[in-house]
Amino acid sequence: MNRIFRALADATRRDIVARVLTGEQSVSALAARYEMSFAAVQKHVAVLEGAGLVIKRPSGRERFVRGNPERLARARGLLAQLEGLWRDRFSQLDTVFADPSLRE
Amino acid sequence: MNRIFRALADATRRDIVARVLTGEQSVSALAARYEMSFAAVQKHVAVLEGAGLVIKRPSGRERFVRGNPERLARARGLLAQLEGLWRDRFSQLDTVFADPSLRE
DNA sequence: AGTACGTGTAACCATTTGGTTGTAGATTAT
DNA sequence: ATAATCTACAACCAAATGGTTACACGTACT
Numbered sequence A, B: 001m002n003r004i005f006r007a008l009a010d011a012t013r014r015d016i017v018a019r020v021l022t023g024e025q026s027v028s029a030l031a032a033r034y035e036m037s038f039a040a041v042q043k044h045v046a047v048l049e050g051a052g053l054v055i056k057r058p059s060g061r062e063r064f065v066r067g068n069p070e071r072l073a074r075a076r077g078l079l080a081q082l083e084g085l086w087r088d089r090f091s092q093l094d095t096v097f098a099d100p101s102l103r104e
Numbered sequence C: 001a002g003t004a005c006g007t008g009t010a011a012c013c014a015t016t017t018g019g020t021t022g023t024a025g026a027t028t029a030t
Numbered sequence D: 001a002t003a004a005t006c007t008a009c010a011a012c013c014a015a016a017t018g019g020t021t022a023c024a025c026g027t028a029c030t
Helices: A002-008 A009-022 A027-031 A038-052 A067-086 A091-098 B001-006 B011-022 B029-030 B038-050 B069-087 B092-099
Strands: A054-059 A062-067 B054-059 B062-067
Touching: A002 A009, A002 A038, A002 A067, A002 B001, A002 B054, A009 A038, A009 A054, A009 A062, A009 B011, A027 A038, A027 A062, A054 B001, A062 B062, A062 B069, A062 B092, A067 B011, A067 B062, A067 B069, B001 B011, B001 B038, B001 B069, B011 B038, B011 B062, B029 B038, B029 B062, B038 B054
Parallel strands: none
Antiparallel strands: A054 A062, B054 B062
């Protein structure tokens, strides 16, 4: 999970994820869109791949990158779970009040 | 957004968020739960505060920390938006096919 | 065969991160 | 008044990040 959130903590990488979710793109096609070096973009893609947010498919000399929505869903699930803790933050208190042993 | 995801990219910090979402806790009460130094936990809380994931309320000599679900929702919203791109990844193609000028 | 292209990796650099210890200020307890 | 507690912050350190340039290797083009 650390790697997923860490990978998403960079605007360039979030942008790459958004692009490759709508359609496969080669690494060099991605690199052409950013003002940094090819190597930098290649490293960003490697980080995303390490986090499972992106999958590479080799084809000849190029690698096509596509997004993996499953991993996004995992991260979103964790956030939803945390928000659930907030929503149910009084449940323990409710349990106490509902406890028959306290009912006298 | 960078700071939100970066703050969540650490297991200790995610744990802190989970704890303070269910109820306020002082910084030292939090620190007592982890095996690192007080200063380390204090820094983690500061990172979470900088990301807006957590809010501190001063009371006497201690600061009570509570979670801020709004920021979590923002992050979750971004993920949902990205997943939406995936879900609608053929919409542009659909638009092309639906284009009357191409219907001949 | 030779050249150009796409990718990965290594070496390097500046900055950030996650941890430590120590110190200082403010508040509370004795 | 003194001591203990809670918090913040500074200085330091090792490791990770995000970027660079240069090079090596496999594939495609002419």
